[in-house]
Amino acid sequence: MHHDSGTGLILGIESSCDETAAAVVRAGSTALSNVVASQISLHANYGGVVPELASREHLRNIVPVVREAMAQAGVDFQDLDAVAVTEGPGLAGALLVGITYAKALAFGLAKPLIGVNHLEGHIHAVLMEARQRSELAMELPLLALVVSGGHTHLYLARQSGEGAWNYRNVGRTVDDAAGEAYDKVAKLLGLGYPGGPWIDALAVRGNSRAVTFNFAQIKPRPHREGVSMPNKKAPASWDGPSFDFSFSGIKTAVLRYIETQNLRESVEARRKGIAALGAAKPSVESVAGLCDVQTLDLIASFQYAVVGNLLRQTFAAAESLGARGVVVSGGVAANSELRRRFQAEADRRGLPIAFPSLALSTDNAAMIAAAAWPKFLARDFASEELAATPQLRLGQT
Ligand code: KG4
Ligand code: ZN
Secondary structure, rough: OOOOOOOOOEEEEEEOOEEEEEEEEEOOOEEEEEEEEOOOHHHOOOOOOHHHHHHHHHHHHHHHHHHHHHHHHHHOOHHHEEEEEEEEOOHHHHHHHHHHHHHHHHHHHHOEEEEEEHHHHHHHHHHHHHHHHHOOOOOOOOHHHHHEEEEEEEEEEEEEOOHHHHHEEEEEEEOOHHHHHHHHHHHHHHOOOOHHHHHHHHHHOEEEEOOOOOOOOOEEOOOOOOOOOOOOOOOOOOOOOOEEOOOHHHHHHHHHHHOOOOOOOHHHHHHHHHHHHHHHHHHOHHOOOOOOHHHHHHHHHHHHHHHHHHHHHHHHHHHOOOOEEEEOOOOHOOHHHHHHHHHHHHHHHHHOOOOOHHHHOOOOOHHHHHHHHHHHHHOOOOOOOOOOOOOOOEEEE
C-alpha cells in the first residue's frame, strides 16, 4: 500500500446521536486519541434522546471535544491529512453540527473532507482494533452485525482490489432496533436509561428459562420486491436472501406479562426506589435489591430470547452467504451474554469472530476516522455540498 501523503493522520468527528466525539487515528489503525462527551445524563431525565436538546449540546461540546482530541494526540491541525465526519444516518440537527464544523475546519486548513456512514464506522471500529492488536486480517467476505439503539443490520462486507469497501445489506429490523427493545423493556420494568446495560447486569441474577418468548421468526426472504428509492446514495438493489429481525413483538409480550402477572405495583415501587437512591448511576447491587425473583427471571428470559434471535439470524446469514468471518458492533455488542454466546457459536462453527472493546462498541469518533482511511487512499473526498443525511443507507439493500 502506498500513499502520497505525509502523516496518515485523520481527525474523525461524530455527532449523529447523543455523543459528541472526536478522535485522531493514524492510517486507519492506531487511535492516538478518542474523546467522547456523552449526553446520557441529560437525556436520562426524559427516558430517551430529545433531538433539540441533543443539537444544542453538540454545539456546546464540539469545540472543546475536538481540542481535547487534538491535545491528547499531541497533534497540530496542520499535521492532519484529512477531516472525516459522520454524514448519516442520525438526527438531522445533531449531524448538522458535526458536518458544519468539519466543513469549516477542512476549508480553513485546506485539507480534504471525508463523509463517513455511521454504520460503516461501527464496522471499522472492530477492524481497526484487530489491526491494532496486529492480528491477521480476517478473510473476506465478512458478515457484520451492527446492533445498537437505532440499528439492527446485517451486512456482507468485501474489499475491492483497490482497497475500497463495499457492503450488501442482507438483513434489517422491520420495526424496533434491538437496543431500542432493551431500552423500552427496561423502561417498562422501571429501570434507568439506557436500559441495555441494566438488563445486561441484572440478567445474570435470573433464570433465563423461566419465561418463554416465542419469537416471530422472520423467514429469510428469497428475494425482495423491487422497491427502489430514487436515491443516488442507494445503488442497485440486492436480490439475494434477506435475514430480517423484529423486536416489537417481544416488547409487547413483556408488557402483557407484567399485566397478567400483576407486576405493575412492583414496577412502580422499583421506579420510586431507584429515584430515591438519588444517584446519577446507582449500583447494580442496589437496583437488584429492588427487583423480585420474578422480575429478575423476566429480565434474564428477555435477554436470552433477544440474543438467541440475533445469533440465529447472524449465523444463518453467514452460512448461507459464505462469510469467512463475523464482526459484531454497535452499543448492544457490549452485551456480555451476546459476546459469550456468539463466541461459543463461532468457535463451534470454526468461524473467526471479532468484537470491539467496550469503549468502541458505543458511539465514538475513532471508528469514523478509521472508516475514512480507505476513502482517503482512494481520494474519495466529500464536496462542499456535503449534507446531513438522516436516512443514509449503507451499501446495496
Ligand atoms: O451504538 P450506540 O451507542 O448508539 C446508537 O447508535 O444507537 O448504542 C446504544 C444502545 C442503547 O440502546 C443501549 O441500551 C444499548 O446500545 N446498550 C446495550 C448495552 N450497552 C449499551 N444493550 C445491551 N447490553 C449492553 N451491555
Ligand atoms: Zn451507533
